[in-house]
Amino acid sequence: MTRKTNKAGLDLIKKFEGFYAEAYLCPADVWTIGYGHTGDVKMGQVVTEPEAEQLLSKDLEVAGIAVQRYISVPLTDNQFSALVSFTFNLGAGSLKTSTLRKKLNQGNYDAVPPELARWVKTKGKTLPGLVRRRAAEGLFFMQPDDVPMENLPVPDDPSPMPQRIESSDGIVIIRTGYLADTITLEPGSVDDIGDSKYVRLSQNAPDGYVAALQNDLRSLGFEEAGEPDGAFGKKTTEAIRSFQETAGISRTGRVDGETRNALSAWLEQGWSKSSPPGRSGAEAEFLPGGIKLISPQIPHFSQGDPRWAQRSLNRGSSIRREGCAICCIAMVLGFYGRNINPGLLDAYLDANNGYSGNCVRWDIAGKYGVPGSGPELQYDRMMLTPGKEKELEAFLSQRIDRGLPTMVRVDYGTDPGLIYNHFVVCIGKTQDGLFVMNDPATHLGNGYQNTTDDNIIQKTTRKNGYTMVQLDYYDHK
Structure with missing residues (x-):
């Protein structure tokens, strides 16, 4: 059964869309008419307000079906309607591929308002109208169903997003x-x-x-x-x-x-x-169970995620087969606040000469999603010198203490002709000096959710075990 947008949600959508009897080009250069209706609109077309409301009703039904399809956790009427507003405005594809969807389906309702706040740009420019709309949707999502729409503050200027x-x-x-x-x-x-x-x-x-x-x-x-x-x-x-x-x-x-x-x-x-952190002794920094994890959490992306698994890489393979580096770079860039996933990163690299042969150009990848006034990231690495494994481990441990993620190249030990076989992201450590990872090879590789031995670099049994051979990392310039 298709769920309906509630009256408060409908009022919110109408307020931001506005009624336009004649077709016009929106900021994204799409012909639009009535209450934000697109798709079959032509220059010179006109509608009456009742006709526009009928079009809106059909559009919101489509958006509602997408919300029901892609969101698996229970939603109140206000929560459902806020997501319908977002989906109607940006399309079902945006909801489907969003970090918002991923976090919400993990039960993290409080992540929705700040995730909504990321979707405020058209053609690379932040639009104040989208900032206001995302703010209103975020506030509406957090309101109980019995709060009247007139009591919901809809800002005239860009509003800060609530964060729990x-x-x-x-x-x-x-x-x-x-x-x-x-x-x-x-x-x-x-x-x-x-x-x-x-x-x-x-x-x-x-x-x-x-x-x-x-x-x-x-x-x-x-x-x-x-x-x-x-x-x-x-x-x-x-x-x-x-x-x-x-x-x-x-x-x-x-x-x-x-x-x-x-x-x-x-x-x-x-x-x-x-x-x-660290001044009162190492014990104070570790969680129960003797594990220290970088906070805020580094996102986990799996190579096999159907949203991007079949995407062809520059070298003719796919993210599922050989996309461990792309997934790990996306994890690290996500930690630095970039709105990213492996599919988006690969598309960006394709469009910006981000591949050199079979290798990613790290400097190009680090520029993905750089805010207009924000600093770029600078890539660096540390290779293993034979007999100096402790130096590599000490450097990695220091980055964890600083709360910074590090990509680790690992060797399976099965192919003498290869220096490394795979990439993972180090997200923490144990009191015994072992390293916790996000492994893109499997959907079970999220070290924050699954801290078993298989997500410990030195203990995993995947591919007969991992041996660290190089660290790759980004820092702000």
């Missing part, structure tokens, strides 16, 4: 603003609190973003940020660099994806400048 953070003592906080956004804050940014005081600063930030950043820095013990004034000046820059140095991440002085991830982790874990 559970602290180490079990207290749940709903965070919004810069931590849940993709915007890069940097020296010169000023929000509504600081714009009247610092007219020389012209890089406008959304309301409250800079002041919230300054408050968070002070709460973590970085008092050099000074009193929150809404202006990203010298004091804030010094405080950010001090935080980045203490957290062991790139000391850019900007609040980019890597820094947001680190700030979120510190706020979540209750760390501070005087008590950073």
Whole structure:
């Protein structure tokens, strides 16, 4: 039975689509008419409002069928209708291939609003209307069904996405603003609190973003940020660099994806400048069971996922057969905030000369999805020197302590003519010095969900075992 969009959801969709009696070209250069109807629209076409409502009803039925097909967890009426709005606006294919779908089907309802917030661009440009729509859909998704639409705040300006953070003592906080956004804050940014005081600063930030950043820095013990004034000046820059140095991440002085991830982790874990991770002894850093995992989680992509498994690679093979490197690069780029999957990455590499023979051009891959004001990633590697395995392991262990993912080339030991056979991503370690991995070879290779021996690099029985031979990694420039 096809589920219907509720009245509140219909009102939300109508509000953002608006009624247009005459056909027009939308920002994506698609002929559109009525309430966002496309597909069979021609220049000069006209409709009445009742006709437009009939078209909308049919369009929403199609979008609703897609939501029911691709979302496997229970949804309230508001949750269902919010996803119908998203699907109607962007198409069923966007829902099908989205990280939103993956996270929601794993039961992570709280991931939906920030995932919605990623879908705000057309032709590479962020559209304020899409920002507002995704914000409204995210808020609507989180509202109980008995909340009237008129009580739902639909912002006139881009709104921060809600983000749920559970602290180490079990207290749940709903965070919004810069931590849940993709915007890069940097020296010169000023929000509504600081714009009247610092007219020389012209890089406008959304309301409250800079002041919230300054408050968070002070709460973590970085008092050099000074009193929150809404202006990203010298004091804030010094405080950010001090935080980045203490957290062991790139000391850019900007609040980019890597820094947001680190700030979120510190706020979540209750760390501070005087008590950073690792200062109170190694035991404090490990989870029950003696495992330390990089946080936030690094996504897992399987080569056999039907969404991209059959995609042909540049060398004539497929992601299912030889796409371990593509999957691992996508995992790492996903950690750095890129909206990505292996299929999208392969398409990007095809379009941007990202292959050299049978090899990925790492510098090109690292440019995928770079925000307009954000830093690029720089590729580097560390090869195993015979007899110096401990040095390789020590370097890998240090990157885990810094909360940074690393790709690992492994050898099966079955083909003397090959230096390595496979790629995995190291996501953590045990107290015994063993390394936990995300393995793209299988859907069971998610080391966060399955910490059995088969997802320990030195213990796995896959392919008669893995031996580490090289580390590949990205850091911010």
